[in-house]
Amino acid sequence: MACYYHLIFLILIVATYQSNGQLSPDYYSSTCPQALHIVKKAIAAAIKHETRMGASLLRFHAHDCLVNGCDGSVLLDDNATFIGEKTAASNNNSARGFNVVDVIKAQLEQTCPGVVSCADILAIAARDSVVQLGGPSWKVRLGRRDSTTASRSVANTSIPPPTSNLSALISSFIAQGLSIKDLVTLSGSHTIGLARCTSFRGHIYSESNIDPSFANSLQSTCPRSGNDSVLASLDLQSPTSFDNLYYKNLLNKKGLLHSDQELFNGSSTDFFVKRYATNTSLFFQEFAKSMIKMGNIKPLRGSAGEIRINCRKVN
Numbered sequence: 125m126a127c128y129y130h131l132i133f134l135i136l137i138v139a140t141y142q143s144n145g146q147l148s149p150d151y152y153s154s155t156c157p158q159a160l161h162i163v164k165k166a167i168a169a170a171i172k173h174e175t176r177m178g179a180s181l182l183r184f185h186a187h188d189c190l191v192n193g194c195d196g197s198v199l200l201d202d203n204a205t206f207i208g209e210k211t212a213a214s215n216n217n218s219a220r221g222f223n224v225v226d227v228i229k230a231q232l233e234q235t236c237p238g239v240v241s242c243a244d245i246l247a248i249a250a251r252d253s254v255v256q257l258g259g260p261s262w263k264v265r266l267g268r269r270d271s272t273t274a275s276r277s278v279a280n281t282s283i284p285p286p287t288s289n290l291s292a293l294i295s296s297f298i299a300q301g302l303s304i305k306d307l308v309t310l311s312g313s314h315t316i317g318l319a320r321c322t323s324f325r326g327h328i329y330s331e332s333n334i335d336p337s338f339a340n341s342l343q344s345t346c347p348r349s350g351n352d353s354v355l356a357s358l359d360l361q362s363p364t365s366f367d368n369l370y371y372k373n374l375l376n377k378k379g380l381l382h383s384d385q386e387l388f389n390g391s392s393t394d395f396f397v398k399r400y401a402t403n404t405s406l407f408f409q410e411f412a413k414s415m416i417k418m419g420n421i422k423p424l425r426g427s428a429g430e431i432r433i434n435c436r437k438v439n
C-alpha cells in the first residue's frame with residue numbers, strides 16, 4: 125500500500141515537472157535527435173559567411189528573452205493587422221539574423237516537422253555562436269514553445285537603452301529575475317559585435333568617463349549629427365573573438381556605450397568588472413550560468429503557445 129502511494133506521488137512530481145517545470149537539455153533527443161547538429165552546422169556556415177552574425181544571434185536571444193520571456197516573439201513580422209517587436213526602439217535597424225533563423229527553421233521542418241520551436245532555435249544559436257567565436261559552452265535547456273503574440277511596447281520598455289544609468293540597468297535586470305552580477309556578466313556579450321553611431325554618440329561627445337583619445341578616434345567616424353548607422357566595435361580590441369577584453373577596456377575607460385562604462389564608474393559593479401578583467405575562466409563560467417538563467421525566463425510550456433512552422437508568422 126505504502127508503495128502505491130509512493131508511486132503515485134512520484135508520477136505526480138514527474139507530471140508537474142514536465143508540464144510547467146524546467147526546460148531540459150535532452151528535450152529533442154527522441155523527437156528530433158539531429159536538431160542540435162543541424163543548428164550547429166548552420167551557425168558555423170553563417171559565421172563563416174559573416175563573422176558578425178555570431179554577435180547578432182547572441183543579441184537576438186537576449187532580445188527575445190527580455191520581452192515577455194524566451195518565446196520567439198522577436199521573430200514575428202509586422203503586417204497590416206499585426207505590430208511586432210522588430211520595429212521597437214532597440215530592434216529597428218538593429219536586430220539582425222532573421223534570415224539565418226529562417227534557414228535553420230526550414231532545415232528543421234524538413235527533418236522533423238512541427239517539433240523544434242523558434243524560441244529554442246534562438247537559444248541554441250546563441251550558444252553555438254559564442255562557442256564558435258571562442259567563448260564558453262553550456263548545455264542549452266530546451267522545450268520552449270513559441271508565442272502567438274508580440275509586444276512592441278513591452279519591447280520598448282523592457283530592453284534598456286544604451287543611455288541607461290546603472291540604477292536603471294539594475295532595475296531592468298531585477299525585473300527579469302536577473303541579478304546585478306548577471307547584468308555585469310551578460311554585458312560581457314559586448315566582447316563581440318558592433319554598435320551604430322546613434323547608440324554611442326552621447327557617450328563620446330558629452331561625457332567625461334571616457335578615455336580622451338578613444339573618444340577622439342570615434343568622433344572621426346561618428347559625427348555630432350548624421351551618419352547614424354556608422355558602426356564601431358563594442359570591444360575595440362577583438363570584436364570577433366569572445367574573450368574578456370571588454371572588461372579590460374572598461375578599466376581603461378574604453379567602453380563604447382554609456383551603459384557599458386556605467387558598469388565601471390565608481391560603484392558596486394566595479395568589483396565584478398575587475399574580477400572578470402583578470403580572470404577569463406571565471407567570466408566564462410559565470411557567463412554560461414547567466415545565459416542559462418536568462419534562457420529560463422518565462423518559457424511557454426505544455427499547451428501554451430505553439431510550435432511555429434514559419435518563425436515570422438503565427439501558424
Ligand code: HEM
Binds near residue numbers: 182288323
Ligand atoms: C545591459 C543592458 C544592455 C544594453 C543597454 C545593450 C545595448 C546594446 C546596444 C545599444 C547595442 C548596439 C545596437 C546598435 O547600435 O545597432 C548592442 C549590441 C549588442 N548587444 Fe547589447 N545591450 C545590453 C545587454 C545585452 C545582453 C544581455 C546581450 C546578450 C546576452 C547583449 C548582446 C549584444 C551583442 C552581441 C551586440 C552586438 C550585435 C551585433 O553586432 O549585431 N547585450 N547592445
Ligand SMILES: *[C@@H]1O[C@H](CO)[C@@H](O)[C@H](O)[C@H]1NC(C)=O
Binds near residue numbers: 211212216217
Ligand atoms: C524604423 O526605421 C525606419 C528606417 O530608419 C524608419 O523609417 C521607421 O520610422 C522606424 N520605425 C519606428 C517604429 O521607429
Ligand SMILES: *[C@@H]1O[C@H](CO)[C@@H](O)[C@H](O)[C@H]1NC(C)=O
Binds near residue numbers: 212276
Ligand atoms: C516604441 O518605440 C518606437 C521607436 O522609438 C516608437 O515609434 C513607437 O511608438 C513605440 N511603440 C510603442 C507601442 O510603444
Ligand SMILES: *[C@@H]1O[C@H](CO)[C@@H](O)[C@H](O)[C@H]1NC(C)=O
Binds near residue numbers: 288289290291292
Ligand atoms: C537614472 O535614470 C533614471 C531613469 O532615466 C532616472 O529616473 C534616475 O533619476 C537616474 N538616476 C541617477 C542616479 O542618475
Ligand SMILES: *[C@@H]1O[C@H](CO)[C@@H](O)[C@H](O)[C@H]1NC(C)=O
Binds near residue numbers: 346350351
Ligand atoms: C559620413 O560618412 C560618409 C561615408 O563614410 C563620409 O564621406 C562623410 O564625410 C561622413 N559625414 C560626416 C558628417 O562625418
Ligand SMILES: *[C@@H]1O[C@H](CO)[C@@H](O)[C@H](O)[C@H]1NC(C)=O
Binds near residue numbers: 331332333390391
Ligand atoms: C559616472 O559617469 C558619469 C558620466 O556619465 C559621471 O557624471 C558620474 O559622476 C560618474 N560617477 C558615478 C559614481 O556615477
Ligand SMILES: *[C@@H]1O[C@H](CO)[C@@H](O)[C@H](O)[C@H]1NC(C)=O
Binds near residue numbers: 403405406409
Ligand atoms: C579564476 O576563476 C577560476 C574559476 O572560477 C578559479 O578556479 C580560479 O581560482 C581563478 N583564478 C584566480 C587567479 O583567481
Ligand SMILES: *[C@@H]1O[C@H](CO)[C@@H](O)[C@H](O)[C@H]1NC(C)=O
Binds near residue numbers: 200201202205436437
Ligand atoms: C499577420 O501576422 C499575424 C502574426 O504573425 C498573423 O497571425 C496573421 O495571419 C498575419 N496576417 C496576414 C494577412 O498575413
